Amino acid sequence: MPAGNLLYAQSGGVTAVINATASAVLHTARTRKVRVLAARNGILGALGEELFDTSALTSAEIKGLAHTPGGTFGSCRLKLKSLTEDRAKYARLLDVFKAHDIRWFLYNGGNDSADTALKVSQLAAEFDYPLTCVGVPKTVDNDLAVTDCCPGFGSAAKYTAVSVRECALDVAAMAETSTKVFVYEAMGRHAGWLAAAAGLAGTGKDDAPHLILFPERVFDEADFMAKVAAIVKRVGYCVVVASEGIRTADGRFVADAGGGKDSFGHTQLGGVASHLAGRVKDVLGHKVHWALPDYLQRSARHLASKTDLEQAMAVGRAAVECALNGQNAVMPVIVRDADAPYHWHIDIAPLSRIANHEKTMPKGFIRKDGYGITTAARHYLLPLIEGEAYPPYVRDGLPNYVVPKMTLVRRRLPAWNG
Template sequence: MVIKNAFYAQSGGVTAVINASACAVIETARAHPDRIGNVLAGRDGIIGALTEDLIDTSLESAADIARLRHTPGGAFGSCRYKLKSLEQSRREFERLIEVFRAHHIGYFFYNGGGDSADTCLKVSQLSAALGFPLQAIHIPKTVDNDLPLTDTCPGFGSVAKYVATSMREAGLDVASMARTSTKVFVFEVMGRHAGWITAACALAARNEGEAPHLLLLPEVLFDEARFLACVKECVDRYGYCAIAVSEGLRGPEGELMAGAGTTDAFGHAQLGGIGPQIAQLVKDRLGYKFHWAVADYLQRAARHIASKTDVEQAYAVGKAAVDMALAGKNAVMPAIRRLADYPYRWDIVEAPLDQVANVEHKMPAEFITADGFGITEAARRYLAPLIAGEDTPPFRDGLPDYVSLQNVSVARKLESFSI
């Protein structure tokens, strides 16, 4: 058999489990030395390919590669660098092929969300057009949970577990103190376009009256009067009100409500995101003492409370990607197929990349309650298995013991390339 090298890159926002996919790619590749020579990883994602900055993963020990499975963040670096159409970004696409050719790369594994699925598809198309044999496999990853054709996206389940745990814990805190202290707690979570993460907060409540009491989803335009009425009713009934709000909440006209980084009509910098804004609104209109939390990167980096299901799926799609490549596949993505809800059973199937790229999987309308402030039983049935199981990392000196790789680059063979 011909031995070729593989290229692996991480793309876009990193997650608590993207390195589990990297671990699977490298471990599976190493198990096939007759087919795959070395796995070269792009330093800072696709930029590493463009600049011919390729990390030699063969220098990392098997033990350190194994530790990737429990290490959050992007072990080789990731980037937000969007390749446009083949016409607009032809120079970059051709450079990729040039670098792959120079380093005997026959397998392209791209680990990301919707944009990178699109890039992966185009690399596959261009390599065919240029007569350069390359198998391009996309490995799904996004906390946004918005890829089509897959039951869920690796990374999401762990964020879901983190936000639901945090909401349950903070809810107990607020409930304890509500008589004389904070009555309204607002928890801002990620999700610019889809409310999957906000919806997952609802898993915290098992019984009537438990936090969270209200969800503010990006799918439901914000109705201030109706929201304030619900907050008041909740405080009257339970003594407090816990709210989960999506960073992507939209106002009555569909406009993004978060003011981070912008200025108001008077030119004053508006600090903070939608969480503090909603808390302040409640204070101004209803007078309740409030607190708010913004989890930001904490939520997508929280490997210490990762979902075991999510970790297993992240590893499985990485392994399946290499298996698919070895089976001669091209322009596909390993997707997760749900076979049963309880107990959750799933397997990995093949999704054609042209049906994945640029298709956004939104939260179905039937997952949102009629009042717009909660999720339905159907949503719970979908979400519950995704947070199941714990996969606690090893701890050292009281803290999770994460690996830092050496990340040594292979020697360059080409002229430099400006990005």
């Protein structure tokens, strides 16, 4: 058995398959006889010395995590700043690592987490502490550099495409006497990857979604309304998919325009879909409905993409192998070999190429008129939602999701009040 322990932590928004990555990490480490501690709620737990001992998990529990959404060890939203600004925090991390004989640190997250993992590795080197830091890719936002795609995105993309196809069939059946315009709000504050995935729901000219609103394009209400009106006239109804991050020419988020106070002076929370629906009603007079799936779109393990699941597990396995091989300050990434049939393999990239870079959607993925996706986008996106990977169901009709009871290891350091 190698000396020392491996620490696994995850940060940022969870996904339908981040537990699958954790499952692969635990399984691979076990076969290599390495003990894994898992930080409770990500880097917060690492700082606070709240570390789960995963040795107590049964093999069935580890296997079950692969089909369970959410993040079983918890996650957090906490970005560490530069080594200078947040030196106390980085130093504390090293103290915790030393106290628990952490020799390998796996950090699962997005751009920020890649940056943190890189900085931790730099500080360890500075102090001559033998530590191997490996990033693990994850984010429904699909905005990590280098990797072909990000585990978590494919399943959210599949949920989006399937849901839009389904509700469009509903709207089509009722449009003559009921809802004529339907607005679906997709996650994506900076990049329209999930909104683009909705484009997979249709292939013909008049198939839903009829209009996709990307944060990469300026939202022009008058142009949008003209298009909605024309589509309702031609098709009988119009299904719109809007990224939460769309902005008007002055740079303001459309979602913010919808907020404010209601007639009682109470906070009215914003939202792109509800705002657009209200405007369509005001301007065009059509009956409108809208949907805001919110966290449902990133936790829908019941509709996970098999491709996404396989990649989520592959990066987990590869991360452990990298770590145990002493490959420091790297991240396993997905490399696309071919679109159709889709072939991919895992490569190892330096964190320095990933940290603080953001992959935006290529210009060639958005149709010239700005309201749909191109063939190139379709070729990129389709393989990522391919295949189904259903969770097992128990007799009561619900997925058999696994929520293991876990215990924290005993603290060895004074409490941290950073």
